[in-house]
Amino acid sequence: MESEVLDAAARAAEDTDVRRLQHRKRLFAALGAVAIAGGVGYALYDRLYASHFVATDNAYTAAETAQVTPAIGGIVRAVHVTDTQPVKAGDTVVSIDDTDAVLALAQAEAELGRAIRRVRGYAANDDSLAAQIAARASDEQRALAQVAAAQADVERAQIDLKRRDALAGSGSVSGEELTKARNAFESARANLSAAQATAAQARASRTAAVGSRQANAVLIADATEATNPEVALARARRDQAQLNLERTAIRAPVDGVVARRSVQVGQQVQAGAALLSIVPLSQVHVDANFKEVQLDRVRIGQPVALRSDLYGHKVQYRGVVAGLAGGTGSTFATIPAQNATGNWIKVVQRVPVRVQLDPAELAARPLQVGLSMTATIDTRRQ
Template sequence: MSENNLPISSALNKEQRRKKLLIGLAGIVGIAGVSAAAYWLVYSSHFVATDNAYAAVEIAQVTPSVGGTIGEVLVTDTQAVKAGDILVRIDPTDARLALAQAEADLGRATRRVKGFVANDGSLGAQIAARDADEKRAAAQLGSAEADFERARIDLKRREALAASGSVSGDELTRAQNAFASAQGNLAAARAAAEQAKANRSTALSTREANAVLIAGSEESNPEIALARARRDQAAVDLERTVVRAPVDGVVAKRQVQLGQRVQAGMPLLAIVPIQQMHVDANFKEVQLEKVRVGQPVKLHADIYGSGVTYHGTVEGFSGGSGAAFSAIPAQNATGNWIKVVQRLPVRVKLDAKELEANPLKVGLSMQAEIDTRSQN
């Protein structure tokens, strides 16, 4: 009996050990699951991450403000430059000639206005002379009127006496001639008086017109101001023949060549301000529920690997998804439609010191993780 019971007891022991192992394994799996859930609820659920992120920056396009022939190119692609450094020189010959012409025009305008000022005194003297002429003509008119009245009375008397034969025909004729002469002199005196008055009015109008030309100070005179503005514009155009870097950065996309004829606004090259680099991280729309501006971000660049960590902050959100701004936007108003989770670009500002220590280039791949625990 004892020999037959041994196999049965051994089998029971093995079954019990197996159950214990299974229970222990289940316990371990349960503990691991609870731990993972707790880790997710307490920590991991507060972070969102993406590897669809790229370094970006607002590139400065360098274009000339004036046209001309390229006389010198001082930079090449990949060269670092500082704001104010000379990049390109345009042949200044045309600009110098334009400046010289503008300065000559300014001098001519200044002399012309000074002539107007000097002419004002002459016009004043002319008005005084015309006043005297008008007074003289008025006196002559008065004299002619007196002579005419005397000749008229004299003729009237002679005509009355001629009827009675007291006055000879010759004397009557002389009286008639004197009356006709006095009448002509009166008409001439009246015309002279009108002419003197008109001459005075003309002189006054001329002086008033000249006064308008010299109104205000010489510096504020419109003619001089216009010539000065053209001179200043020509000076600015001459200065703009030297094209300088607008920002610190690295030269890229250089297209300009020595001897090339360029027009104002034509692209010459670009400057990438790498010290102002930021990251555009494209998160899925379902990840952005708790993301707010100002939240901290940790980033890694593929070029440096996980050994270099950048720290940044969420600076803002794009106004639309990438699909909305694509060259050919998706047309979802169709019968066969499949929902696609969209991505929204999130702009991340980088720490300037970290960026200086480990510079980035436009378009480099990044990995971004946002800590959403801070709800600003």
């Protein structure tokens, strides 16, 4: 009887072990099925969805910072801004003493007035020179008439001398008459030479007058008073002086926030010296440095999801790929890597990708330059 009880207990224990083993097998089978399903699901997720996204946390905000520099040198009279102060484009940020510029403008305006009067004198002188040419032409005509008269007197005196010289041998003409005839001929010849010299002088005077008018005409040819080169030059100098006066008020080139102000009142500044910078926070972009192996499907215009450490992961910015840099970050480093040396180790390079942010989101949640960002590019749009 006792042996039967023991046998029943043994069979019951054996059945329990068998059921446990079967339950364990089913449990392992279920776990294996779950693992396989999870692996297949992850593979499908990675293949169909996750593989279309590339992400990096090596990203930082940046902006095209505007550097404020004077166009002219001078002494700083006033500084109207401080660091962190917001400004609008066109606001005066620094004033340079304008005393020299005011005097230079007054001098340039005086030079312009004198040039206008000088050109008007050229025009008036043209009429005067035309009258002189007419007068010199009359003098030349009168001198030519005198030459003709002198020539006639010479011919008449020569004929008279020949007649008396022919009669002198017969004694019909006295020696005194012959001498008078000879003197009259010489006098007529002298008068002819004088008339010819006067005619030559009149001709030279007329030529000089013509040359003077031609020289004066060059100064006013093909130009009005307003377009005359002398007036145009004086006007350009006046405009330059006016521009230099306006440049004594240095204005903000863009909207933004003042940064790195180094100018002080009373400082002597030179043209081109850096006075301060203005960061246009409304134009902030993100420079995301992706590994080169991530860029095979990245294209311009693809959407980008960004998060900033400043606002946390709950705040997401939307952006688009605006462009890819022309080289890797190491290429444009101050001391680039020399891969041609014998001690070369291959390192995965990073290429800066510029991401343009949504202006409306920037206005709602401003970002400063240099903040850390996380960028994820959706490469499904090719």
